[in-house]
Amino acid sequence: MQPLDHLSSSQLRLYLQCPQKYQFQYIDLIPRTFRPSALAFGSALHSALSWFHKAELTGTKVSPEQLAKIFETDWYSQKADEDIRYKDSDDDMKFVVMGREMLSLYVRQAQRLQVKGSEIPFVIPLVSPTDGQELGVNLEGYFDIIERDDTIVEFKTSAQVMTSFDIESMLQLTTYGYAFKRLYGRPPKGFKVINFIKNKKPRIEITETRRCDEDYLVFFRLVEQILKAIMGGIFYPRAGFWCKECEYAHLCPLWLKKSA
C-alpha cells in the first residue's frame, strides 16, 4: 500500500464510522453513484456562508437576496449531473426554500460574530504534542471561521439539535483545535458550533465548547492508531444508521448478505 498523502477530519470520522466505506472512498477511489441530498445541501450552504463572510471581510455589504442567489447557484451546481437522492418527503424545492430561510436567519445573527478569517485552509504535519513524534502524514482541512479572539467557528447542518455529548465528542473540533495550536503556537480560545437545524421551521442553534491539552494528546494517539490500521489494510464494514444513505451499499459485504 502506498503511503497516504494526507488525512483530514472527514477521513478520520469516516474511518471510525465505517472502515469499509473509507476503503471504497479513499483507497479504491470508487466513484459514488449518487449523493445524499443532506450532503449536497450542507455543501451548498457552507459555500454560500463562506462567500458571504469573504465578501463582508472585503467591506462588501451583502443583502439577504444576494446571498440567497449565491446559495441557489451553489445548490444547482451540487445537483448538476449528480444523482441526488432525497429522503422520503424531501424534494428540490424544499431544500431551496429551507436554504433561503436559514441564510436569512443567519444574516441577522452574523453581526454578532467578530470574523477574522473565513474558510482558512491548513496543512500541518501530524506531530505528537508531548514527544515530537511525527506520523509522516499531513493533516489537511479548513476552518470555517476564525474570530478575532481566536474562537474557531464550525458550521453544521443537521436534522436535530446536537446534544452536549455530541458537541463534547465531536472529533472535528478537536482536529481543528490541534491544527490551530500547531499553526499559531497557542490553543484556540474555544469553539462555536453553529448548527442549522433542518426542521419544518428552520432554526439556528449556537453552542460553545472547549478542548484541553489532554484532548489533543488523545486525538494524536487516536490518529496514530487509525493510520496504523489504514496502512495495515484493516477495512471492515460497520453497520449503523449511516448504512441507509451509504453510496457504496451495493458493494458492501453486509448489504450483499442481507439482500442475498
Added chain:
Amino acid sequence: MQERGRYIELRTSDGKPICSFYMFEREIGSDDVEKKPDATSIQQHIPKNGTGNGHGNGQSKVQTDRPPQSSRQSQSPPNQQSMMTDSQKRLLFRLLADQGLEGDKAHEHLKKQFQVTTLKEVTKHEASREIEKLLENAKGGRPVHAAA
C-alpha cells in the same frame, strides 16, 4: 492499486498549443491480486497499458486537451483526482450566474463549451481554462462577485 494521472501540454514560446498528453501511471502490488471482485470490477475501466488517449501521437492537426468524444463516453473517468473539483464546478456556475446565465441554461452552456454530455467528464485543467476565460470576459465589465 493506485493510479496517478498527468496532463502535459506543449506550447510554442508564444503560447500556441502544439500537442497534449494524458498519462496514467499504474502501480500493481501483490495486494491487488487478492482484491475483492467488487472493487476491481469498478477499476476495469481504467486503461491497462498505462498510456494516454492518443494525443501527441504525431497527428498534424493542432490538438486541444479534449480526447475524442467517443472514447470519453465509453469509459469512466480514469482518475477521480484529475477531474473537475466541486469548487471549480461551483465557481463556473457562479461566474455564469454573474453574467446572467443561470440554472439549466448555465448547465447547457457548460456542456456545450466542454463538448461533453455530462460535466463529470470535465478535467481539472479544462475547468481551470474555462474559469480563466470567464474571469477574463468579466474584466472591464461588472465586478465579479462569484469568486469572493
